Amino acid sequence: MGSVYRARDLHFPNVVKLVAVKEMINRAPDPLVRKTIVQNFEREANILATLNHPSIPRIYDYFSESNRSYLVLEFINGKDLEAIISETPGFLSEELVLSWAIELCDVLHFLHTHKPDPIIFRDMKPSNVMVNLSQHVILVDFGIAKPFFAGQKGTMIGTEGYSPPEQYRGEATPLADIYALGATMHHALTKRDPRLEPPFSFGERPVRKINPSISDELEAVINTALQYNPEDRFPSAEAMKEALVAAGRKTGILDRIGGATTAVQTASGIKPLWTFQCEDEVRGTPILYEGAIYIGSYDHNVYSLNVADGKLNWKYATEGGVVTRPAAFEGDIYFGSEDQNLHVVSARTGKVVWTYYTEGRVRSSPRIAEGHVFFGSDDQKLYAINLMSQRPSWRFETAAPVRSTPFIANETVFAGTENGDFYCVDFRGEMKWHFKAKMAVTSSPWVADGVVYFVSLDSSLYALDAKSGFVIWRFRMGKGSISSPYLTEGLIFTGSADGCIYAVDARTAKESWRYKTEHQVSSSPVIYKDSLYCGSADGNLYCLEYRTGRLRWKFATKGPITGAPLVYDDIVYIGSTDHILYALLA
Amino acid sequence: MKSFFDRFRSKKTQPLAGQGNISTVPLSDQQIQAVVTQDLHFEPSQLISGSSQSIGRQRDHNEDCLFTFSVSMGGEKHNYPLGLFIVADGMGGHQFGEVASNTAVRTMAGYFLKRFHPYIANPSETIDEPLQDLMRTAINDAQKAVMQAAPGSGTTLTAALVLGQQMTIGHVGDSRAYAIRSGGRIDALTRDHSLVKRLEELGQISSEEAAAHPQRNVLYRALGQGEVLEPDIFTSPFPQPGYLLLCSDGLWSVISNDTIYSIVHDATSLQGACQALITAANDAGGPDNITAVLVQLIN
Numbered sequence: 083m084g085s086v087y088r089a090r091d092l093h094f095p096n097v098v099k100l101v102a103v104k105e106m107i108n109r110a111p112d113p114l115v116r117k118t119i120v121q122n123f124e125r126e127a128n129i130l131a132t133l134n135h136p137s138i139p140r141i142y143d144y145f146s147e148s149n150r151s152y153l154v155l156e157f158i159n160g161k162d163l164e165a166i167i168s169e170t171p172g173f174l175s176e177e178l179v180l181s182w183a184i185e186l187c188d189v190l191h192f193l194h195t196h197k198p199d200p201i202i203f204r205d206m207k208p209s210n211v212m213v214n215l216s217q218h219v220i221l222v223d224f225g226i227a228k229p230f231f232a233g234q235k236g237t238m239i240g241t242e243g244y245s246p247p248e249q250y251r252g253e254a255t256p257l258a259d260i261y262a263l264g265a266t267m268h269h270a271l272t273k274r275d276p277r278l279e280p281p282f283s284f285g286e287r288p289v290r291k292i293n294p295s296i297s298d299e300l301e302a303v304i305n306t307a308l309q310y311n312p313e314d315r316f317p318s319a320e321a322m323k324e325a326l327v328a329a330g331r332k333t334g335i336l337d338r339i340g341g342a343t344t345a346v347q348t349a350s351g352i353k354p355l356w357t358f359q360c361e362d363e364v365r366g367t368p369i370l371y372e373g374a375i376y377i378g379s380y381d382h383n384v385y386s387l388n389v390a391d392g393k394l395n396w397k398y399a400t401e402g403g404v405v406t407r408p409a410a411f412e413g414d415i416y417f418g419s420e421d422q423n424l425h426v427v428s429a430r431t432g433k434v435v436w437t438y439y440t441e442g443r444v445r446s447s448p449r450i451a452e453g454h455v456f457f458g459s460d461d462q463k464l465y466a467i468n469l470m471s472q473r474p475s476w477r478f479e480t481a482a483p484v485r486s487t488p489f490i491a492n493e494t495v496f497a498g499t500e501n502g503d504f505y506c507v508d509f510r511g512e513m514k515w516h517f518k519a520k521m522a523v524t525s526s527p528w529v530a531d532g533v534v535y536f537v538s539l540d541s542s543l544y545a546l547d548a549k550s551g552f553v554i555w556r557f558r559m560g561k562g563s564i565s566s567p568y569l570t571e572g573l574i575f576t577g578s579a580d581g582c583i584y585a586v587d588a589r590t591a592k593e594s595w596r597y598k599t600e601h602q603v604s605s606s607p608v609i610y611k612d613s614l615y616c617g618s619a620d621g622n623l624y625c626l627e628y629r630t631g632r633l634r635w636k637f638a639t640k641g642p643i644t645g646a647p648l649v650y651d652d653i654v655y656i657g658s659t660d661h662i663l664y665a666l667l668a
Numbered sequence: 669m670k671s672f673f674d675r676f677r678s679k680k681t682q683p684l685a686g687q688g689n690i691s692t693v694p695l696s697d698q699q700i701q702a703v704v705t706q707d708l709h710f711e712p713s714q715l716i717s718g719s720s721q722s723i724g725r726q727r728d729h730n731e732d733c734l735f736t737f738s739v740s741m742g743g744e745k746h747n748y749p750l751g752l753f754i755v756a757d758g759m760g761g762h763q764f765g766e767v768a769s770n771t772a773v774r775t776m777a778g779y780f781l782k783r784f785h786p787y788i789a790n791p792s793e794t795i796d797e798p799l800q801d802l803m804r805t806a807i808n809d810a811q812k813a814v815m816q817a818a819p820g821s822g823t824t825l826t827a828a829l830v831l832g833q834q835m836t837i838g839h840v841g842d843s844r845a846y847a848i849r850s851g852g853r854i855d856a857l858t859r860d861h862s863l864v865k866r867l868e869e870l871g872q873i874s875s876e877e878a879a880a881h882p883q884r885n886v887l888y889r890a891l892g893q894g895e896v897l898e899p900d901i902f903t904s905p906f907p908q909p910g911y912l913l914l915c916s917d918g919l920w921s922v923i924s925n926d927t928i929y930s931i932v933h934d935a936t937s938l939q940g941a942c943q944a945l946i947t948a949a950n951d952a953g954g955p956d957n958i959t960a961v962l963v964q965l966i967n
Contacts, residue, residue: 247872278898281866281888310870532833532905545798545903550748550832554903555800589902591800 088157091142100157101142104223108149123151129201130224137189137220158220163208167270173293176300178217179270180330185219186211186263187323194256194319202255206262207244208269243276244269247310257312260322264307264315271296271304284308299329352637355653355665356392360385362403364657366447367606367646371410371429375648375655377663378404378417384425385663386415386432392665396432400425406447407487407646409455411469416455418444424457424467436472440465446497447487447526452509456495458484464497466511476511487526487566489534491548496534498523504536504544506551515551519544525606526566528574533588537563537576543586545574555591559584565616566606566646575614575628577603583616583624585631595631599624601642610649610668615656617643623656623666637666710967712742715751715830717963718938722946724918725954731758731765731823732916732959733773737781738830739788748832750788752780753961755843757824757916759890764821771817772810772825772891779806780829800901803829803838807891807899814892822890825899826858826914830965835912836903841890843959844920846928849910854929859900861889879921911938912963915945918956922949938962 091099108120127144143154163182167174186206193201205223212220246261265276268284272292276284285308289301303325309315316322362381369376374395375387380403386395402420409416414435415427420443426435442460449456454466454475460483466475482501489496494514498504502519504527521539528535534548539562545554560580567576574588579602585594605617614628619642625634641660648655649668657663715738723730738751756772758765783802786793795802807825814823824841837845842860847853859865863886864878878884891897906912911932920928923945931948935941942960949958 247867247870280861281863282870283866310872533903547832547834552748552795552831553798554834554836555798589904590900 089154091154102139102155102157104153104155106151106153108151120146120151127153133193133196133201135189135192136218137185138192139220139222155222158212158214158222160212160214160220162222163211163213163219163266163270166213167208167273173273173295174270176271176296177330179267180300180326181217182211182213182219182270183263183267184323184326184330186221186266187319187326189219189221190256190259190263190319191323194259200256203259203262204245204249206259206266208266211266243279243281246312247282248312255312256319257315257317260307260315260319261309261312263319263322264304267304268308271300282310297329297332299332300326303329352635352666354637355667357665358385358387358392358394358663360661360663362661363641363659364661364663365403365405365644365659366657367407368648368655368657368663369408369410370648370650370655371415374429375663375665376408376410376415376417376429377655377657378406378408378419379657379661380405381661382419382421384408384415384417384427386429387663392663398425398427398432398434402443405445406457409448409450411450411455416448416450418446418448418457418459420445422459422461424448424455424465426455438465438467438472438474442483445483445485449488449490451490452493456488456490458486458488458497458499460485462499464488464495464505464507466495466509478505478507478511478513480505482522485524486536489527489529491529494548496527496529496536496548498525498527498536498538500524502538502540504546506534506548517544517546517551517553521562522564524564525576528567528569530569535567535569535574535588537565537567537578539564541578541580543567543574543576543584545588545591557584557586557591557593561602564604568607568609570609570628573628575607575609575616577605577607577616577618579604581618581620583607583614583618583626583631585614585628597624597626597631597633604642604644606646608647608649610654613668615647615649615654615668617645617647617656617658619643621658621660623647623654623664625654625668637664639664712740712747713749713832714738714740714966715749715963716938716966717751717753717961718940718942719961720939720942720946720959722950722954722958724957725950727955727957729766730957731769732756732918732957733758733766733769733823734914734959734961735773735777736961736963737777745791749830749965750784751830751963752777752827753830753912753914753963754825754827755914755916755959755961756826756891757841757843757918757957757959759822764818765823767818768814768821768823768892771813772823775810775813776806776825776827779809799829799831799834799836800903803827803836803901804899807838807840807901808897811891811897818892822887822892824887824916825891828912828914828963830906830912830963833905833908833965834903835906836901839900840897841887842885843914843916846913846915846920846925847907847910848913848929848932849907852926852929854925857904861900862887884921885917906965908965908967910964914961914963916957916959918954918958919945919949919960922952922955922958932962938964 087103089103091101130141140156210223244262244265246258249258360379364379366378378384384398400419400421404419406418415429418424424438440459440461444459446458458464464478468475480499482499484499486498493509495507500522504517506514519538523538532548534546537543541559543557559578563578565577574586577583582596582598584596599618600620602619607616614626617623621639622636624636639658639660641658643658645657652668654666654668717736733756735754754773756769758769824843826839826843829836839858842862845857847855864881864884867873868878931944932941945960946958
């Protein structure tokens with residue numbers, strides 16, 4: 083490659099006439115090949131000399147010397163689009179990009195309809211588009227200064243990223259310029275350089291997904307230009323220009339029409355199957371066991387409701403708020419209360435079977451495995467109580483309240499504490515390993531395939547090797563999280579206080595999608611069939627397609643939702659701080 | 669019960685003195701353990717590997733580079749096998765290809781050894797940084813080193829960091845990592861960063877056309893090229909039972925996956941398998957440098 087110089091034309095010694103001098107260094111080893119290149123160069127220079135268009139720089143002269151060739155061009159006072167994209171903070175405005183694109187279509191049309199032979203630009207990309215001080219575009223680099231690469235085996239190219247598939251098969255037509263213009267616009271609007279992505283992968287990065295302020299109409303024009311098959315694109319630069327103008331007209335006159343075009347059911351469209359009113363907030367998560375729903379409330383009670391109609395079977399009073407999710411085992415319901423006890427109650431009658439007293443409030447939900455019930459308490463201990471003897475087999479001391487629900491896998495217990503410690507404890511109560519996050523781990527971990535996932539108030543979603551405690555990856559969200567992650571099909575879902583529900587690829591730690599609600603997401607997501615259900619502090623229960631994050635419907639309650647939903651048999655059960663437990667069609 | 673047995677005996681036996689009805693007593697746990705065959709499990713788990721290289725039949729120097737490293741520790745606590753396996757295939761004329769691949773490999777290996785060294789000396793010196801971040805830093809350091817040592821050249825880089833049961837793979841280019849499991853299953857874990865692979869993924873060309881495509885060696889991503897590098901980094905469980913194979917395109921583009929599987933399956937040692945793979949590639953013409961690294965995790 084060569085350089086471009088800003089030079090002064092000394093034919094006019096009394097004034098400063100600025101020109102641009104482009105240098106091309108010919109590296110072909112073979113003298114015959116070298117001669118051919120120079121001839122091609124001269125021929126193209128001659129064509130350029132005949133082109134007269136405001137968006138094409140004027141050519142004044144050309145000459146060759148030993149293995150170098152030079153082009154003397156009109157000096158453009160401005161910056162190229164590549165520099166503009168990287169130097170502008172935030173996104174470029176739609177109006178600006180649209181106006182540039184329309185001018186580029188104009189010059190492409192001019193080149194494509196050139197007589198006797200159409201000229202295909204073949205190198206449309208931001209670094210070849212200059213924008214002068216009056217915001218008009220000028221196409222530079224007509225492939226003349228391109229150096230010659232010998233096609234050796236193992237050659238690499240930093241692929242342009244803007245070229246269409248057919249150009250790599252050597253079949254460039256004017257429609258290749260259309261694709262490249264679409265690619266250039268895509269880069270300008272999203273600030274994502276296509277050279278850093280796999281080729282032809284624009285479909286994976288829709289413009290509006292990255293820059294939602296762009297209109298649907300403009301996105302549609304770009305998508306058409308970026309079709310793999312040339313026949314699916316605009317048939318000409320003229321056609322693309324018309325589409326751009328139409329898009330501009332639409333968005334210029336009307337106010338932006340936001341939102342999806344697919345039907346979204348609003349709160350008024352969904353009626354619950356039944357509701358149950360408690361005397362205070364429902365902060366926890368319900369469970370379903372043998373035909374009944376069990377849910378605790380801040381009004382100190384645990385309720386057993388008939389699953390079909392929500393009618394009360396019994397209610398059991400404790401002396402403190404119940405924010406945990408109950409566990410069920412062999413006819414008994416287990417749950418902790420802020421009255422510092424673990425209560426074990428008969429599922430059928432609601433009569434107490436036994437209780438266990440701890441020295442702190444119990445806000446962690448119990449888990450039952452191997453004949454024991456595991457739970458944490460604000461007294462900083464993790465308990466393993468033998469179900470037969472109702473005595474603890476062991477108590478594991480930590481340094482802070484344990485509010486996270488333990489996860490049991492492969493004879494190990496995983497739990498986090500309020501000062502960021504995360505423990506892996508074996509069934510004898512001995513610590514296997516310990517990890518320290520920077521802030522509380524309140525939510526419950528999820529273990530699968532030898533990896534344990536959990537979130538922390540330090541805004542991170544962590545993936546640790548379950549055996550050794552080594553951190554495999556860390557995904558940063560906007561704010562802290564107390565939402566428990568949920569894993570399915572290689573995707574891990576969680577919510578954050580930054581208001582978003584995230585879907586992260588468990589293997590690569592790359593964000594798959596995120597959905598923004600209007601307030602913190604402390605509730606934990608749940609997947610059922612191909613939907614994700616999650617509540618937000620904005621009062622809504624959201625139902626999203628779990629693979630894409632697209633909203634299916636949302637249901638408004640009258641208070642923030644902090645508990646996780648329960649979904650069973652096509653019905654979703656969710657409690658809200660508006661004191662009500664809802665049963666909705668999933 | 670007694671009369672039941674009598675039917676099978678030719679003569680009646682006298683009942684044992686002092687025992688009228690024989691009743692059974694359940695065996696204690698210890699008695700059961702003594703007779704039940706246990707799942708044999710040996711400590712410690714170990715990572716073993718074999719490797720082999722050849723210049724091939726048509727090249728005049730070797731631009732591939734490989735590296736293997738594994739740690740086994742037996743003892744009371746913190747026994748996680750640790751291993752690092754790297755393959756790099758350099759390109760760019762004037763012998764820069766060798767410099768590129770060797771620089772990349774040594775830089776990455778040096779980085780990991782430095783990071784893990786304190787932990788090996790003292791297991792309470794845990795590494796706080798996520799493994800995927802370590803891999804990303806190692807690849808970036810390798811990139812800078814290559815650009816300095818051999819500007820204008822490039823190399824592929826496919827590395828596997830194995831810790832415990834999980835392997836974290838960092839990958840740029842068209843060398844490959846395969847998981848080989850029983851039953852004929854051989855799966856490429858990495859995606860080639862080649863133009864033809866991309867065209868094939870999009871259905872623009874078939875895999876046969878890709879194999880014969882004139883531009884099949886053109887990569888859109890390689891170490892040493894371009895300012896910003898986006899490697900593929902992911903973690904998945906080590907194939908168990910099974911093998912991890914890292915190889916350059918001098919192997920995978922010359923012999924079929926089925927051939928690779930049967931060679932590995934029939935070999936009696938990892939080293940033998942690697943040597944047989946190299947021989948097979950050479951027998952098929954050996955158009956490029958050939959490198960193979962085969963890893964197994966024994967529990």
